[in-house]
Amino acid sequence: MRIKTIAIISAVCFAMSPISWGRAAPPAVERLRYENRLLKAELALAGKPALYLVLDLDQKKVYLKGNGYVLKEWQVRGARLWGPQAPAKPVKLLNKSALLEPRREKIKPKKPEEEEEATDTFDIKALELKDMPVSYSLSMSEDVLISVRPLREGVLSFPARLCRSVKWYATRPLLTVWNAVWGKPFTAIEVTLDEADAQALYWAVPEGIENLIYYISDD
Amino acid sequence: MRGLKGARPPASGHSPRRNIQGLRPPAIKVLVILLIGLFLTEAAGFYIAGRGRRNTSGPRAATPSRAQNAALKKKIAGLSPGGIHIVIDTGRNRLFLKNGKRTLREAVISSGSGSILKDPSGKRQWVFDTPRGVYTVKTKFVHPNWIKPDWAFIEEGEKVPKGIAGRVEEGVLGDYALGFGNGYFIHGTLYTRLLGRNVTHGCIRVGDEDLKAVFNASPVGAKVLIF
Numbered sequence: 195m196r197i198k199t200i201a202i203i204s205a206v207c208f209a210m211s212p213i214s215w216g217r218a219a220p221p222a223v224e225r226l227r228y229e230n231r232l233l234k235a236e237l238a239l240a241g242k243p244a245l246y247l248v249l250d251l252d253q254k255k256v257y258l259k260g261n262g263y264v265l266k267e268w269q270v271r272g273a274r275l276w277g278p279q280a281p282a283k284p285v286k287l288l289n290k291s292a293l294l295e296p297r298r299e300k301i302k303p304k305k306p307e308e309e310e311e312a313t314d315t316f317d318i319k320a321l322e323l324k325d326m327p328v329s330y331s332l333s334m335s336e337d338v339l340i341s342v343r344p345l346r347e348g349v350l351s352f353p354a355r356l357c358r359s360v361k362w363y364a365t366r367p368l369l370t371v372w373n374a375v376w377g378k379p380f381t382a383i384e385v386t387l388d389e390a391d392a393q394a395l396y397w398a399v400p401e402g403i404e405n406l407i408y409y410i411s412d413d
Numbered sequence: 414m415r416g417l418k419g420a421r422p423p424a425s426g427h428s429p430r431r432n433i434q435g436l437r438p439p440a441i442k443v444l445v446i447l448l449i450g451l452f453l454t455e456a457a458g459f460y461i462a463g464r465g466r467r468n469t470s471g472p473r474a475a476t477p478s479r480a481q482n483a484a485l486k487k488k489i490a491g492l493s494p495g496g497i498h499i500v501i502d503t504g505r506n507r508l509f510l511k512n513g514k515r516t517l518r519e520a521v522i523s524s525g526s527g528s529i530l531k532d533p534s535g536k537r538q539w540v541f542d543t544p545r546g547v548y549t550v551k552t553k554f555v556h557p558n559w560i561k562p563d564w565a566f567i568e569e570g571e572k573v574p575k576g577i578a579g580r581v582e583e584g585v586l587g588d589y590a591l592g593f594g595n596g597y598f599i600h601g602t603l604y605t606r607l608l609g610r611n612v613t614h615g616c617i618r619v620g621d622e623d624l625k626a627v628f629n630a631s632p633v634g635a636k637v638l639i640f
Contacts, residue, residue: 223476234485240492245638262492
């Protein structure tokens with residue numbers, strides 16, 4: 195009896211999952227309209243003396259731009275989407291978070307009587323690219339959450355991917371419900387990058403940077 | 414058979430099955446209810462995610478043509494710096510002197526360490542990051558002197574002078590300096606072995622030969638894009 199109940203609930207869940215909803219491809223007109231809105235937004239951003247990020251999932255690229263000029267681009271190795279289409283306007287990076295966040299070194303001012311020892315070796319205590327995390331989340335305005343994950347290969351890559359998938363499908367619905375309670379939409383995007391690229395992206399995007407997210411979902 | 418012989422009928426008239434259920438600890442019941450609740454919430458989450466749409470309220474513009482979108486792309490590309498400009502990658506500690514899309518020179522540099530210095534009084538704090546963004550060359554100096562800011566004295570444990578006297582230091586910024594605003598410069602260095610590392614207080618340190626080339630090529634007003 196209990197097994198039957200669980201089976202029915204599972205079937206209902208699966209039927210309601212975003213994957214199984216039969217969605218028609220967006221008409222070309224909608225695509226043009228959406229692209230037009232994003233291009234207008236980018237034109238406004240490109241006119242400002244600030245950097246901005248473009249996550250183009252159609253081209254599978256992440257671009258860091260300034261004045262419309264591509265300063266850096268990274269190849270997206272994989273992507274996963276959740277929830278409604280990201281808004282066709284700039285979203286601001288509110289917060290970067292990682293399990294192991296890089297820590298800034300605190301300089302201790304020298305005491306007046308302290309003499310500097312003559313030495314040939316330098317112990318550089320600085321925040322460098324290699325200190326950046328490879329797995330982190332970027333919380334954007336408009337309730338958009340971008341998770342960046344490293345592309346791993348080898349024996350442990352499969353269990354790692356499996357764990358990530360379980361976490362994704364367990365936590366995304368809960369966050370969706372939580373946001374729905376407050377009347378807000380929730381869009382989650384997971385992008386997989388090469389490890390070095392994930393570190394470089396973390397380095398390159400300061401909090402407050404504006405972002406454009408290009409992708410046409412099928413809803 | 415002996416067991417059956419000794420078995421007694423339930424006193425309250427309940428069936429044995431119900432009795433077994435009644436013996437189940439309440440914690441398990443709570444757990445089952447919580448699991449069902451979680452399961453239903455998950456199901457609701459899947460449903461909302463599948464059906465949800467963002468409110469795209471606003472004037473419904475006329476359908477743009479492909480040509481209009483292409484024109485917008487061209488406009489965006491037109492904003493890119495066309496002539497001589499400088500691109501600085503603070504992560505890899507590289508400077509690129511460019512003319513349009515062509516790279517004229519690539520140089521190894523030192524950029525901000527990201528370290529924090531606190532004034533012992535606790536009133537001020539400095540974060541030694543190289544600023545990121547789009548800037549322009551505002552000033553150019555030959556044989557520049559360094560006007561030491563307060564943090565330079567505090568870091569060395571020295572008393573901060575009141576006026577400009579006592580702040581001027583010669584020969585530490587190399588032969589040239591290009592200012593791009595807020596006291597930040599692209600300048601030379603005595604510590605050439607630290608080129609390629611993040612060690613500065615926010616300025617960009619460049620080796621002598623590269624600095625000369627950048628200085629000579631970049632006019633005041635040239636764009637400096639730092640990321």
